[in-house]
Amino acid sequence: MNHTTKEPTINITREQMIQLLNEDLAGEYQAIIAYTVYSQVLKGAAYTDIARELELHASEELAHAIKIAKQIDYLGGMPCLTPKPVKTSNDPVTMLRADLENERTTVGRYRERIRQAEAMGEFALSETLRAIIVQEQEHEIDLSAALDINVPLPIKPAETKAASTK
Numbered sequence: 001m002n003h004t005t006k007e008p009t010i011n012i013t014r015e016q017m018i019q020l021l022n023e024d025l026a027g028e029y030q031a032i033i034a035y036t037v038y039s040q041v042l043k044g045a046a047y048t049d050i051a052r053e054l055e056l057h058a059s060e061e062l063a064h065a066i067k068i069a070k071q072i073d074y075l076g077g078m079p080c081l082t083p084k085p086v087k088t089s090n091d092p093v094t095m096l097r098a099d100l101e102n103e104r105t106t107v108g109r110y111r112e113r114i115r116q117a118e119a120m121g122e123f124a125l126s127e128t129l130r131a132i133i134v135q136e137q138e139h140e141i142d143l144s145a146a147l148d149i150n151v152p153l154p155i156k157p158a159e160t161k162a163a164s165t166k
């Protein structure tokens with residue numbers, strides 16, 4: 001067996017699920033802010049199409065935030081109020097790369113969350129997350145196409161933690 005990559009904890013408590021969903025919610029808030037701002041400040045003919053896409057992403061991220069907040073409330077938790085920090089830049093490529101990096105993180109987190117929800121027998125939560133992850137993958141495809149690169153592999157939550165301590 002390969003133990004080099006840390007496997008996510010699948011069996012978690014209700015309290016742990018609430019905490020993890022709140023971190024997911026803070027990520028959704030971050031995405032709303034980033035897409036709202038970036039869609040308006042991306043300038044240049046080359047970015048007209050993607051700027052319009054980003055506007056659409058902003059409203060989809062808001063819908064995700066509401067769905068996640070609903071699930072947190074259902075589980076007996078209190079939805080958080082603070083977004084994860086948003087990167088600022090005047091450079092279109094830096095902005096798009098920041099968005100793509102966040103989407104990769106999000107997809108990795110929701111993959112794990114779906115497994116955890118299933119293990120808890122929370123199938124409605126799992127269905128909600130599955131619907132969200134479909135859109136997050138579409139966001140990745142849109143951003144990758146704008147950057148003219150292939151869709152990168154999702155970032156596993158363990159890697160995110162390691163990266164954030166840098």
Ligand SMILES: [Fe+2]
Binds near residue numbers: 028060
């Ligand atoms: Fe989202």
Ligand SMILES: [Fe+2]
Binds near residue numbers: 061106136139
């Ligand atoms: Fe997204």
